[in-house]
Amino acid sequence: MDTHATNLPDSAEADAHAPGEVEHAHPTWSTYWKVALILTLITVAEVWLYYIPSFVAGRGFIPTLLVLSALKFTIVVMFYMHLKYDHRLFRVLFTGPLMIASLTLLALMFLFGHLYIKIM
Amino acid sequence: MATTAISTPAYRGEYSGEQSGLWSWLSTVDHKRIGILYLYTALFFFMFGGVEALILRAQLGAPNQHLVSAEFYNQLFTMHGTTMIFLAIMPLSAAFFNFLIPLQIGARDVAFPRLNAFSYWVYLFGGIFITVPILFAVAPNGGWFGYAPLTTKPYSPGINIDFWVIGLQILGVSSLAAAFNFLTTIINLRAPGMTLMRMPMFTWMAFVVQFLLVLAFPVITIALVFLLFDRFFGTNFYNTVSAGADPLLWQHLFWIFGHPEVYILVLPAFGLVSEVLPTYSRKPLFGYPVMVYSGILIAALGFGVWAHHMFAVGMGPIADTFFGLTTMLIAIPTGVKIFNWIATMAQGAIRYTTSMLFGIGLVGLFTIGGISGIMHSSPPADLQQTDTYFIVAHFHYVLFGGSIMGIFAGIYHYFPKIQGRLMDEKLGKIHFWLTFIAMNLTFFPMHFSGMLGMPRRIYTYDAGQGWDLYNAMSTAGAMIFPIAMLIFIYNFFKSRKSGEIAGSNPWGAGTLEWSIPSPPPDYNFAKIPTVTSRYPLWEGKEVDHESARINSQEGKTAAELGIVMPYNTIKPLLVALGLIIMFCGLMTTPILIAAGAALLVFSLYSWLLSPLEPEHH
Amino acid sequence: MTAPAARIHVAHTSAPAPHHYTTLGLDSRKVAIWAFIGSECMLFVSLISTYLIYKGRSVVGPFPHETWTDPTTGHVLKPILNIPVTSASTFVLLMSSLFMVLALAAVQNKEKPKHSRGDRILGNSKLWLWMTAIAGTTFLGFQAFEFTSFVHEGLTIRTNLFGSSFFTLTGFHGAHVTAGVLWLVTLLAIDYRRGLGSRDSLLVDIAALYWHFVDVIWIVIFTLVYLIK
Ligand code: HEM
Ligand SMILES: [Cu+2]
Numbered sequence: 001m002d003t004h005a006t007n008l009p010d011s012a013e014a015d016a017h018a019p020g021e022v023e024h025a026h027p028t029w030s031t032y033w034k035v036a037l038i039l040t041l042i043t044v045a046e047v048w049l050y051y052i053p054s055f056v057a058g059r060g061f062i063p064t065l066l067v068l069s070a071l072k073f074t075i076v077v078m079f080y081m082h083l084k085y086d087h088r089l090f091r092v093l094f095t096g097p098l099m100i101a102s103l104t105l106l107a108l109m110f111l112f113g114h115l116y117i118k119i120m
Numbered sequence: 121m122a123t124t125a126i127s128t129p130a131y132r133g134e135y136s137g138e139q140s141g142l143w144s145w146l147s148t149v150d151h152k153r154i155g156i157l158y159l160y161t162a163l164f165f166f167m168f169g170g171v172e173a174l175i176l177r178a179q180l181g182a183p184n185q186h187l188v189s190a191e192f193y194n195q196l197f198t199m200h201g202t203t204m205i206f207l208a209i210m211p212l213s214a215a216f217f218n219f220l221i222p223l224q225i226g227a228r229d230v231a232f233p234r235l236n237a238f239s240y241w242v243y244l245f246g247g248i249f250i251t252v253p254i255l256f257a258v259a260p261n262g263g264w265f266g267y268a269p270l271t272t273k274p275y276s277p278g279i280n281i282d283f284w285v286i287g288l289q290i291l292g293v294s295s296l297a298a299a300f301n302f303l304t305t306i307i308n309l310r311a312p313g314m315t316l317m318r319m320p321m322f323t324w325m326a327f328v329v330q331f332l333l334v335l336a337f338p339v340i341t342i343a344l345v346f347l348l349f350d351r352f353f354g355t356n357f358y359n360t361v362s363a364g365a366d367p368l369l370w371q372h373l374f375w376i377f378g379h380p381e382v383y384i385l386v387l388p389a390f391g392l393v394s395e396v397l398p399t400y401s402r403k404p405l406f407g408y409p410v411m412v413y414s415g416i417l418i419a420a421l422g423f424g425v426w427a428h429h430m431f432a433v434g435m436g437p438i439a440d441t442f443f444g445l446t447t448m449l450i451a452i453p454t455g456v457k458i459f460n461w462i463a464t465m466a467q468g469a470i471r472y473t474t475s476m477l478f479g480i481g482l483v484g485l486f487t488i489g490g491i492s493g494i495m496h497s498s499p500p501a502d503l504q505q506t507d508t509y510f511i512v513a514h515f516h517y518v519l520f521g522g523s524i525m526g527i528f529a530g531i532y533h534y535f536p537k538i539q540g541r542l543m544d545e546k547l548g549k550i551h552f553w554l555t556f557i558a559m560n561l562t563f564f565p566m567h568f569s570g571m572l573g574m575p576r577r578i579y580t581y582d583a584g585q586g587w588d589l590y591n592a593m594s595t596a597g598a599m600i601f602p603i604a605m606l607i608f609i610y611n612f613f614k615s616r617k618s619g620e621i622a623g624s625n626p627w628g629a630g631t632l633e634w635s636i637p638s639p640p641p642d643y644n645f646a647k648i649p650t651v652t653s654r655y656p657l658w659e660g661k662e663v664d665h666e667s668a669r670i671n672s673q674e675g676k677t678a679a680e681l682g683i684v685m686p687y688n689t690i691k692p693l694l695v696a697l698g699l700i701i702m703f704c705g706l707m708t709t710p711i712l713i714a715a716g717a718a719l720l721v722f723s724l725y726s727w728l729l730s731p732l733e734p735e736h737h
Numbered sequence: 738m739t740a741p742a743a744r745i746h747v748a749h750t751s752a753p754a755p756h757h758y759t760t761l762g763l764d765s766r767k768v769a770i771w772a773f774i775g776s777e778c779m780l781f782v783s784l785i786s787t788y789l790i791y792k793g794r795s796v797v798g799p800f801p802h803e804t805w806t807d808p809t810t811g812h813v814l815k816p817i818l819n820i821p822v823t824s825a826s827t828f829v830l831l832m833s834s835l836f837m838v839l840a841l842a843a844v845q846n847k848e849k850p851k852h853s854r855g856d857r858i859l860g861n862s863k864l865w866l867w868m869t870a871i872a873g874t875t876f877l878g879f880q881a882f883e884f885t886s887f888v889h890e891g892l893t894i895r896t897n898l899f900g901s902s903f904f905t906l907t908g909f910h911g912a913h914v915t916a917g918v919l920w921l922v923t924l925l926a927i928d929y930r931r932g933l934g935s936r937d938s939l940l941v942d943i944a945a946l947y948w949h950f951v952d953v954i955w956i957v958i959f960t961l962v963y964l965i966k
Contacts, residue, residue, distance in 0.1 A: 069960035097775030101782040231765040338780035355901040
């Protein structure tokens, strides 16, 4: 019991250092600015659509906006929050709650009559 | 609270000047000490809530009584429910989370020891905050689910509801902080070889509960923020009269939290009996993987059944069908658990210790509550039962018969680990049988009074409706509880002082926490063990003998072993204090808000910028 | 969840202090922040649901997208939302996320040699932390402007269901941004006092995760509250 390392099994020591080695997937500046550009373009598109009255009146308006927003959401989470490159535990910790949250939102929309299923 | 007297030599703070005494408890960051603080505090609140219940039952013992006023009766049942749920059962579970999780997974402490202390202090202060008003008859009076708009200013103008809204908000902070802590601990501090599918079932259920807490509490937080804003700043969230607010908004938000909450209350007890039954049957838990998956399934489905509490409001056929179905479905994994416990006991070498009796008690009594639950999962049946004593019978069978029985099983089982001495079995068995009889005598007749139409939450009733006998029985049963509790308390304190010395594994249990001395040294494991099976102490040949030998040695200090321990610190308590002062300011003067915020920010920065433990070379 | 260490992809996780064994080789603080973010999903979903539930249910104006004429006074109240201003603030917040990843990259690569002027700019953690904090503050400035102009146009948190749910939702988001700015300023203070190096990556990483999450929430709010009529 002289050093602290004896409290750890050897493999654990090695594990603790492992993360540094797998840095090849690391995104860089060129990824980052491209992501920013894409996000900006989507935002411009969203606002643009908002100002086209005929499109706003059509049936495609809300779904299109939702898809664009979800796209931005995913891009930020995957690249800026680097979920794409990180430990899959984090993916579970995020997507699990996100799914429960989204389903709750959907259920509430049904319950309060903002969404409905047409029977017949 | 008798917290200062319970230091045992084993919990020595190595790096703090103080070894025992009040200061060492105020500044502790040791998960075992914090667990003990939770245990004592929650037992106190459990008895406080019990006294409230006794007054309720005394009032209902016979028709047309006027022991308490209708108004005070409202305060009593509101505070009884709130106390039992938020101040007794949840913190009793937290006591076990604290004490057991690190021991069961082979860790030296939780992931964030100071945050852990913070959770406790917030709980204590929040508990005091919400409990004191009843001593002055200004306690919350809107029921434990505080339905708005009833609880908004126009209908509840007094300060009663303010205590409830703010008190629950405070307690939510405590629960959430603790949940992040335990979640991280279980994910990240498991000893080598302790894979998820080797985790003791208590830790598994605790793991599931932390997810429920993390996902359910934000919803009640927001529902309460709305109510707080409505009451303090005149917003319109629940203003149905002039602003067109929807009277169902609160109910939905509350029950989105509320149903997961009932699993938060019962799953830890399920976990405890899943340790108790195998130990006293000398058999591994039957169907371990199925127990894990059913726990996860219960939790997941638990987010999709909330509106079964709202069948009576008229949600329409689609919603009724959906929530009726999901509710029936959730009974399946629950039933699976019951069958697995029975199969665990089947053909085992059963020892009927007190702990085992409470464990078996849970299996039987919870089943009754589960069955009445399925009865009101069908909307047409529920319309007959809702808001009657039938519901009261249901949730007491699941909460008393489930949670409380499980917690007592856990207390008798783990007392030797916590205090180093055994509890008296003879007194324990008297405690069990009295509790068992009292429980059934009190709550079984409520099925009948409920079926005969007796509504919940009435403070008195006329004779001749067929309810008199059942109420008399319930009241008689209730009066047995205090006797049982006194015996328990006597046993508890007597055994703590002079019980038989327990040794590290008095029950011959199989999980890691029994491999170390009782009470465990402050560092828990002298050597972090390597785990190779679900019951490392049972499967002889696979035992990590080297660490077993080192870990069972007593009397070595952390310093002698070269183990780095966290510093004791008072800062978490100060941050908690700042938080409470802020909330008190909300009810009194902005000066307090500023003072509380200053204390909070200052102590928080000082906490975050000071190291957890000594640098190590 | 118990993948062997060799398969773990942890590009951004700095190695935990070696004497603290963790099961997954991850730093506990990062596990906790992700759990926290999961929890925040439920918090914001409760707020957003309420906003949507009450959409179109206010009995008096002003309304978000429609004009409203007060039947008693004949006053005409214009639609309240100002899309151009909010688009600008949305853009600022998006850019703050870019600055934030650059701050993290700068801290992670602190010790790597810098060959060009571009390398040195990209490697300047103080610069990017400042930029992020300033962008966050600018966003808050936009929000303050938005709130005051709404009040001038007759919408307060007490006016109607829209006012209550709108101010509470966006106010909660603003409070999160404020906390994030304070967090960034704290990191800056540390950077000035002792310099943030690659061993501090985790400190910046968890702040960044929080920051991006707050940004992501705004992406949702911008669409659901501002753009969809
Ligand atoms: C088989 C599983 C269960 C089913 C099918 C079930 C079903 C139900 C239903 C339908 C209600 C609403 C009744 C009404 O108000 O009209 C209810 C109420 C309740 N249940 Fe359960 N339940 C189950 C398990 C549990 C558990 C495990 C607990 C707690 C440990 C619990 C605690 C409660 C409480 C506290 C209420 C009453 C809430 C109130 O009105 O104050 N239930 N249950
Ligand atoms: Cu329920």
